[in-house]
Amino acid sequence: MTASPRILMPQVPVLVAGLRGSVLLETDGECLRLSPSQAAQRARSDMPLVCHGPAVAARLRIDRFDRYDILELFAFVRPARFCLPTPRGVAEALGLLTPLAPEDEAETLRVACRRLLEDLSAGLAVASARRVAEVRGLAWMMARGGWNWGAPVLAALGVEGEGGRGIAAIRVWERLPEWNESAPEPPAGSLPVAPAEARARLAAMLGEGAEQRSGQADYASAVSQAFLPRDDAGEPHLVLAEAGTGTGKTLGYIAPASLWAERNGAPVWISTHTRNLQRQLDVELDRLYPDPVEKARKVVIRKGRENYVCLLNYEEFALRDNVRAAVAVGLVARWIGSTRDGDMVGGDFPGWLVDLLGRGSTLGLTDRRGECVFSACFHYRKCFIERAVRRARRADIVVANHALVMIQAALGGLDDGAVPTRLVFDEGHHVFDVADSAFSMHLTGLEGVEMRRWLLGPEGDGGRSRARGLSRRAEDLVGGSEEAALALDQALAAARLLPGPGWVQRLSVEEPQGPAEIFLAQVRRQVMARSEAPDSAYSLETATQPPVEGLAVAAQQLAAALVGLEQPLQVLAKALAALLDDEAAELDSSTRSRIEGICRGIQRRVVMPLGGWKNMLATLAGAPEAAEASQDTAKNEADPVVYPDRYVDWLAVERIEGREVDIGLHRHWLDPSFPFARAVMAPAHGVVITSATLRDGSGEPEADWRAAERRIGGSHLSSAPLRAAVTSPFDYPASTRVLIVTDVRKDDMDQVAAAYRELFLAAGGGGLGLFTAISRLREVHRRIGGPLEDAGLPLLAQHVDAMDTATLVDIFRAEQESCLLGTDAMRDGVDVPGRSLRLIVFDRVPWPRPDILHRARRDCFGGRFYDDRITRLRLKQAFGRLVRRADDHGVFVLLDPMMPSRLFGAFPKGVIPERVGLAEAVRRTAAFLFRQG
Template sequence: MAAPLPLPALHATHAGIWIAGRGEGEPREASRGEAIARAAESPHIILNAPLVGQRLGYPDLSGLDILELFAFVHPARFAVPTVAGMARAVGLQPPESEAGAAGLLRSVAAALLDDLEKPDWKEREGAWTSSQSLARMGWTWAPLIASRLERPERGERMLFSRLKQWEEVADRPPPRTVVVDPVRARDRLRDLAGSRSELRAGQAAMAEEAASVFAPRRQKDAPNMLLAEAGTGIGKTLAYLAPASLWSEAAGGTVWVSTFTKALQRQLDAEGPRLVADPGERARRIVVRKGRENYLCLLNLEDALQGAFAGRAAILAQLVGRWAAYSKDGDMVGGDLPGWLPSLFRRAGATALTDRRGECVYAGCPHYRRCFIERAERAGREADIVIANHALVMINAARAREDAPQRIVFDEGHHLFDAADSTFAVTFGGQDAIEMRRWIVGPEGKSRGRRRGLSARLMDVASYDDEGASALDAAVEAARALPSDGWLQRIIEGSPFGPVEALLGEVRGMVYARAKAQDAGYGLETELAEPDGALVAAAIKAMEGLEALQKPLAALGRRLEAVLEDAPDWLDSQARARVEGAINGVSWRREIIAAWVALLARVGGSADPEFVDWLAIERVEGREYDVAIHRRWLDPTKPLASAVLKPAHGVLITSATLRGGDGSWDRAEARTGAAHLDSSVGRFEADSPFDYAGCSEVLIVTDVKPGDAAALAGAYARLIEAARGGTLGLFTAIQRLKTVHSRIADRLARAGLPLLAQHVDPIDAGTLVDIFRDDPRASLLGTDALRDGVDVPGESLRLVVMERVPWPRPTVLHGARRMAGGGSAYDDAVVRARLAQAFGRLIRREGDRGTFVILSAAMPSRLLSAFPTGVPIRRVPLDEAIAHVAATAAGTHLPAAAPEAVG
């Protein structure tokens, strides 16, 4: 083992603060004041500076962050960002105590620095050049790294020259017409599962049934469609991959497998070796696809590396540059970039490294041939299996993209309604309008960075055509009437600039006049009904301004299309790709503006029964950040069925809770869009193989008073202590989560039970789940994002606690859907679905055991059908619930009263 680095180290948790000083012997406990003073005086080795700074109440804490060093030494490599996780990553034993963790930080740092001198260090190329740049920026690790890196005899290649280029290939021919034999699907499933695995009856039956999805379509707008509810533990992933892989091989076509969560995307990607053993072949045949905004933009990175970023953001850019050279696919959100890396820099600069603004210049970019986004799109066209997400599938289909999928498997299908609701929504607000202005006009005033307006991106193309240049100038001039920086303050002060800001000022006034007071954590809203004259007049003026912008954009689009048709001498393949990209970008913005115009026409007109429209002030903890008019489909599965399902040839929609916990196939068809198809839809169900009655129970606590924060926090603390950690706490309100965490985190930490919290800890949700999964004594508090898609099997999750019945929040949108969906019956269906999803976190693998607790005596018996058949459900006081949890944690069982009958 490497000798500990002779530098001081600082470790801080909710349990206390420990310092391992230079030459001070064993680590010792310190006060907050001493720790802050020492850290300010000289750099200490720490792990996760923002988190430690939060623990100390010193947000500006900086030092020698182990995580930054790990990101430099081993870019694109996964490690849990805890002392124990870092220790295992470098081959050391995790610490036995918090005090030991402080001392171990020095050994971890020494081991990482020693890796730099090992002859088999795989990430050597580019390290010396990057370290020199980081040294000039004053990065604290740079001197220690420089002492261990020798200057290469030959100069290192630039990052961008080391990246793999993609090649142009001919378009893939249409897939052949084939039929997948159900028996062959079962045989393929057996191959995928492995000879030592025994096929589950439900899994085999699902593979055979799913084969029908890949049969030739019988008529237009009538896809072969199957709804499949497969309980947890069935193994539905391999069940649908078996026929999907058979079809793709025989037909030479692509199957898109779509998920709602990044966690399932990673899980599906991990199944790749079962389908294709050879890594090179697997990379060609199985591709992960996401939206453009998820990938690193190399042009943005180049600008950042050349000085567009300053301070900590510049250091992040260098570390991202190190990662880019070793990344599998350049995915910055959920890919192999450590999720914790951007949070170390408080996200300074991270979003600016992706193409979130849609400013891509396509073939006009010097890195076009190495672009991660272009590579992923092209790889997806040639792949057998594309692993994507619901939003990307819907957007590609809605925009009639050439790679819109024809064979689709929607896993996590119970989220299709929500995904469609978001994808087909229209929002016209200050933030949306200012982004449109920036995309067209470009940087103004003192703004910095690579942002370029439409003129800068297209002037050389438009210069060949006077009419195109005139349209471009007119579009830029019209866009100047949209909101600009400082718009919100101007409308608050009553001095708006331009017709759109004037409209938003009227919207804000009406919301405050009509909205009911709500929790500080939420915004304010009111339905768009009976608008006053001032609002109608302002909407007409704003609509005229948007129409004035639409016309030159339409003219510009026509001129760009004419360039492709006339094909001048300078229009080579790269220039053609650039013009095509510009046409797509302009068309997309025109569609957005057209939707805004249609929404504003509604302000002074009659309501459309297909839509729900409302006015809102968006707030975070009481602070305003946007004012907007919203439009949602009353039933978003209508555009889903029209744009995605009907054009497809085969669709499989599957989930463990597809019917929402109430067993209704009608609900499943309504929530997935199947109800809007004229053709018949297949149904399949397979119950979970788990013995829920023997391995789980549901406890409804009857004596925790609603609204009593102290009682709620005390209940959580006692339950977590009884379970000895391993608890997932689910909240319906962020403020209550924060209140509970603040009251119990120190108490639990002193008992050796770490408490993690979404919306509290400066760590992304995915990384919080990684830490929770890694430590069986840890517990995690979260909201909706953790109610579904979290896969934590085994000892790390043995108790789920919900703080109350998860009733829908009474918004304008919910009110409209509730009225259309049957009133209280609609609410009940929503709650049953949420309960079923939350309970699904508890038992993930054979051998898991656990307890599900609801801290609300107001839990109606009619909703208990959300839980699996046979699960004991009991109403008990808190003390008895704690005794049950403790007995389960100890591996024993308490005698109990008869379970409640499900109403």
């Protein structure tokens, strides 16, 4: 029943944990300083109020403990709203005073608890009766499932006893709006955008009185050349544009792109590498579309299907686990009812909820394995993914990411078959690496397990999995065709040749089952026999040739078995496709879409990989004629690279912390820019590839341009790209220093850690520590976390703190005294303007890892010069994090006395690296940053 709302505060202490010591605020107001062991004991026994329980547990070095987590309450009261998962972040989100000391943070959490409960109670007065009933029903269900916040939340909502009963509240899918189908969009026009028009649109976006940057206008003018009509099929207008940091390249390419989209009635796809830049682009587009309603119509953020919540997955999870996983069910329901677009990865779903609730209860609800049943799904007309696909058809600007664009190209088109004619690739220096991943092929145990699961559905899990096999997706469609039904049965029977549950354990005891596991066992045998350190905790790899005895035969037998899987699937796909013609008059649009989706899934998820696997096996077994029969041997006479072979194959055993997780045969393109040029650029009419770091700075401008063109695939097109370069407006010689420390032994972790500690202390925080290995990062963190905490400098660390990388960066950006340790993801994926980032310390020169793939490319693309080019680009990207706006200042320190002077071109003109001892580096860092700030 309902009653008067009241504020019922949890009568528990508040715990703020540190590496050296913690603060506990008792219920009577007494504040205690505790040692790590004392804090761990109180955490286990007192069910304290904390902020981000997993991170607290990690700092106290204990397992998960029972607690009141303020973030769970925040997610319930303010779903789909941003909040940093720290006491300061909570304070800022709620408009409270910023806490300055751990004692203040503890008090802030208590105040925040009351504020959230008051906000929840006050919301009853303005919400509709239906909305109030839904919130009360969810809260009651969560309380019944054991949610610690249940009693305080129910009291704030005015619920007593069983008055909140209402399992219907979790059926949030019933309250979502449906999307509407619209007529097909006409073909895009071909009207050009003149350079002067691009400049005018840019000026309009900047507004009157805005700072005029001639470089930005020149950049927009150059980029407009990609929006000219194409003259010859397969020959897009390609613009290769390097724009130094601070140029304003984002608005520079949005100007001509938006004009072209408006004029020609078709979207321009802007592709980025990171989700962070997708968010930044979304914000920048506010300048073009200040009206949120218009912007929602004109701009669409597109990601892969695995980023969006699947409503069918959520329904099955909620109805099955609403008691056992009540907290996750309720918090995800609150988010689904409030989200803008259903994006769980980088959208408005808080990343810290994954840490709190677990991946299975959050990201596990996305369509990760391509198991969508399309129109057979009860939620098809409300699906977030389908809504995004349809919105993208009618948008002016589609903000995507490199992986989505390339994988869709590799698979033969976007979700709905649409292929954009105009593309902008921002962060273009990542094109090579993303293409390397998108166009590669892997015949491994995990890949086989995924294919088997897609075909058969869950096996031996007691019905706990939400996976759906091909039979469930297609059986009602094949009932009228005996041929199709037989083909489906044959395919499902043949799928059992793929690795099954428990395959890793069987291979470890040399008891493989079936041709796929027998092949993997032989792969493992060769890797272990030929690796220099088979007992290492790290992953192992070895060349494919010559194969050990038995491997070639196992490859031939597996290839033959794969044919038995491929053939019935092709028959099934052909039979389903025939329905589109035979029953054209009877099929509704949703059923047609479903059939097309299943056929597309069979082709992309099974038939295409099987073709690649058979080719790889034929090559391994020494059957070149078979390999050539299934290999695309298309040549491009304009390609200046002489290929000793188009592909690089190798065998590998993948390990994580000493545990074997995957085994198999791998194939990558020697030059992945070739399939990128053919599959992505050639079909387009205009392409812009832009970055602040396209050229590596070898000292030879023409050689640098040629290397950049080759790396992004421009050399595989018959017409030369338009080159454009706009220098940064920043005064780097005045605003930065580059120091190379000469007296720290990089193999002595005590010395390395001491260097990081003293440099971070000298900077007073704002330090980003970059590492070439996770193990080195963890060792430094273990040694310096305490001393930095004592000095009031919080230390964050990737691979240590129980938080996702994006959340760590958000905290680092918000808290100027904090320091952050990270690996490659931090090197060029961090955008932190201002004093929050004023020092970068790199543990060593980031040379390429000398694996089999790199060795092959090194031999093909210039030997030592190729190594230098990659390393200069990495240093250039890392240095580029340091100055993001005109008033930024910073110091870049490299703890590697072996840094060669030929790599100095990684730094801007006029910035001269200096070789100094550690003591001098510390002194100069403090003096420079103190003088500047």
